[in-house]
Amino acid sequence: MKDVIDVMALQSSRRERRLPDYRSASGHSMATNFIFECGIKLGLQPATVATAAIFYHKFFKEADKNDYDCYVICTACLCAAGKSRDEPVRLRDAVNVAHNSINRGSGPLELGDEYWSMRGAVAQAELLVLRLLGFNLDSPSTHRYLLHYLRSLQEWFPASQWRTAPIARTAMAFLQDFHHSPAILDYRAPHIAVACLTLALHVLGVSVPLASTLDDDAAWYSVFTKDLQKEKNWEIMEKIMQVYSREPEPI
Amino acid sequence: MSGASASSTSQSPPSMASISDFSALFQTAKKYEELNVIGTGAYGTVYKARDLHNGGQIVAMKKVKVALTEDGIPLSTLREIALLRQLEAYRHPNIVRLLDVCHGGQSVERDHQLVLFLVFEHVEQDLESYLKRAPGPLSENRIRSMSYDILSGVDFLHSHRIVHRDLKPHNLLVTSAGRVKLADFGLAKTYDTEMKLTSVVVTLWYRPPEVLLGVSYNTAVDVWSCGCVLAQLHTRSPLLPGSSDSDQLHCIFRLIGRPPRHEWPDNVAIVADSFPEYPPRDLASVLPRAHPHALNMIKGMLVFDPAKRLTALDCLEHPYFTEEPLT
Ligand SMILES: Nc1ncnc2c1ncn2[C@@H]1O[C@H](COP(=O)(O)OP(=O)(O)O)[C@@H](O)[C@H]1O
Numbered sequence: 001m002k003d004v005i006d007v008m009a010l011q012s013s014r015r016e017r018r019l020p021d022y023r024s025a026s027g028h029s030m031a032t033n034f035i036f037e038c039g040i041k042l043g044l045q046p047a048t049v050a051t052a053a054i055f056y057h058k059f060f061k062e063a064d065k066n067d068y069d070c071y072v073i074c075t076a077c078l079c080a081a082g083k084s085r086d087e088p089v090r091l092r093d094a095v096n097v098a099h100n101s102i103n104r105g106s107g108p109l110e111l112g113d114e115y116w117s118m119r120g121a122v123a124q125a126e127l128l129v130l131r132l133l134g135f136n137l138d139s140p141s142t143h144r145y146l147l148h149y150l151r152s153l154q155e156w157f158p159a160s161q162w163r164t165a166p167i168a169r170t171a172m173a174f175l176q177d178f179h180h181s182p183a184i185l186d187y188r189a190p191h192i193a194v195a196c197l198t199l200a201l202h203v204l205g206v207s208v209p210l211a212s213t214l215d216d217d218a219a220w221y222s223v224f225t226k227d228l229q230k231e232k233n234w235e236i237m238e239k240i241m242q243v244y245s246r247e248p249e250p251i
Numbered sequence: 252m253s254g255a256s257a258s259s260t261s262q263s264p265p266s267m268a269s270i271s272d273f274s275a276l277f278q279t280a281k282k283y284e285e286l287n288v289i290g291t292g293a294y295g296t297v298y299k300a301r302d303l304h305n306g307g308q309i310v311a312m313k314k315v316k317v318a319l320t321e322d323g324i325p326l327s328t329l330r331e332i333a334l335l336r337q338l339e340a341y342r343h344p345n346i347v348r349l350l351d352v353c354h355g356g357q358s359v360e361r362d363h364q365l366v367l368f369l370v371f372e373h374v375e376q377d378l379e380s381y382l383k384r385a386p387g388p389l390s391e392n393r394i395r396s397m398s399y400d401i402l403s404g405v406d407f408l409h410s411h412r413i414v415h416r417d418l419k420p421h422n423l424l425v426t427s428a429g430r431v432k433l434a435d436f437g438l439a440k441t442y443d444t445e446m447k448l449t450s451v452v453v454t455l456w457y458r459p460p461e462v463l464l465g466v467s468y469n470t471a472v473d474v475w476s477c478g479c480v481l482a483q484l485h486t487r488s489p490l491l492p493g494s495s496d497s498d499q500l501h502c503i504f505r506l507i508g509r510p511p512r513h514e515w516p517d518n519v520a521i522v523a524d525s526f527p528e529y530p531p532r533d534l535a536s537v538l539p540r541a542h543p544h545a546l547n548m549i550k551g552m553l554v555f556d557p558a559k560r561l562t563a564l565d566c567l568e569h570p571y572f573t574e575e576p577l578t
């Protein structure tokens with residue numbers, strides 16, 4: 001349990017850290033951070049940004065990371081995810097946001113050669129992403145599962161306890177952060193949702209009311225998903241925790 | 252942007268990586284060797300092709316041109332293709348398998364067009380040629396099982412909120428085992444661009460009255476078209492071969508009778524009175540060989556008011572299919 005609480009500390013300390021410097025980041029170490037930063041700046045829904053991250057991980061399951069410009073692909077993944085979830089972003093906005101995130105403090109990109117070449121590259125990369133994904137753009141509805149589980153779980157708790165412990169916010173944060181890891185592709189949506197929930201409960205030191213009356217105190221989530229073994233749940237939780245020690249510290 | 256190469260330790264200002272290297276990957280069409288044209292429709296050309304990466308398996312490759320917008324691939328196209336991919340997961344027996352989707356990359360020279368390749372399983376022939384080649388009338392069992400196949404495919408699309416909009420023998424494929432599979436659907440918005448090849452005449456014979464009258468329509472259009480096709484299975488010739496929009500309506504009303512005025516939709520340019528008061532014909536005289544259950548069902552499909560038409564699911568549960576087991 002101590003491990004888990006340390007993760008919580010890590011999670012919040014990461015939040016306070018200064019903005020990443022994408023220019024000096026090595027290789028793809030900051031790719032998903034970039035997707036999340038740009039996605040938020042573009043005003044995309046969390047599930048859409050998460051979809052972009054999934055597209056990114058899927059793309060580089062097929063393609064070699066050395067062959068493609070990391071941030072061009074990331075920007076293209078945001079564009080494709082926006083369209084696939086009916087939340088399109090203007091290519092122009094995507095290019096500007098990407099440029100400003102990479103070149104912090106520089107003004108808006110002038111409509112010059114640099115703009116046009118970046119825009120062309122992102123447009124081409126979007127087609128390439130679609131190609132490599134074979135147009136399979138169905139995103140797992142992990143967010144919806146988690147919301148649904150949270151809503152059910154809330155009814156088991158006394159209102160006062162639910163209000164004092166930020167279970168929903170913590171679980172959602174774990175889910176969003178898990179999208180930094182390609183391991184997200186390895187598990188089914190309901191399982192990931194349960195793992196985020198379990199981890200949040202552990203971290204907050206909350207136990208599910210009446211769970212102790214069950215033979216197995218992990219059995220509460222069998223109401224949500226029947227085929228998740230305890231070991232598998234732990235495995236996913238570990239993968240989530242690994243996200244917080246994943247990246248090299250920026251210089 | 253920063254180079255993603257191994258040498259990214261360098262601190263030189265990031266430049267836009269050249270994406271021209273992508274072209275190699277865009278040669279995806281190279282995965283398939285085109286053999287010959289098997290169909291040219293209003294919006295695309297279908298080739299018989301060999302899947303070079305899959306033991307030379309024969310496939311049907313449909314080439315569709317898409318106009319790219321200022322923001323790249325149009326949202327509607329992207330969503331339609333993604334939906335086709337999603338449907339594929341169900342592997343419905345009466346829907347043609349979609350094996351792959353690729354594209355030839357962007358051709359900047361040709362006005363920002365994208366050539367999409369939809370790769371389908373190759374099916375022996377379409378229903379049009381099947382009916383043409385049939386040596387004599389189809390057996391009652393064959394008609395019933397083909398009717399069931401078509402309606403199952405339509406019901407499947409409707410349950411996924413897809414309206415086919417162009418059901419006709421050319422868009423129904425018949426396997427060597429005699430099973431029917433639906434093709435050519437799901438790209439309505441992609442097609443609605445200016446990419447239409449003008450020379451091809453679109454057949455009106457399977458169009459329901461609401462489409463011909465230009466009022467809004469829904470899944471019931473497909474049931475009408477199915478009714479026309481099912482009738483054609485009995486006679487091997489089209490039920491309502493109109494020669495123009497207005498002639499098509501005359502053909503329809505000569506068969507089902509001119510609808511009563513209160514059923515005529517509001518806000519249409521053509522008034523009911525511009526048609527003679529055709530009385531309805533007895534469908535049994537048009538389809539003399541058809542089973543009474545078949546006649547009853549087809550009659551329920553060819554109803555003027557779309558709201559009163561049977562649904563595909565109603566048809567599947569009709570005594571025509573339930574009273575005797577399908578063989
Ligand atoms: N999977 C397939 N196998 C065999 N023939 C096909 C296949 N798909 C289409 N065809 C043939 O090509 C023709 C045109 O294909 P279709 O998808 O209907 O394109 P269009 O939009 O141009 O009508 C069909 O009428 C049919 O004869």
Ligand SMILES: [Mg+2]
Pocket residue numbers: 292421422435
């Ligand atoms: Mg066709």
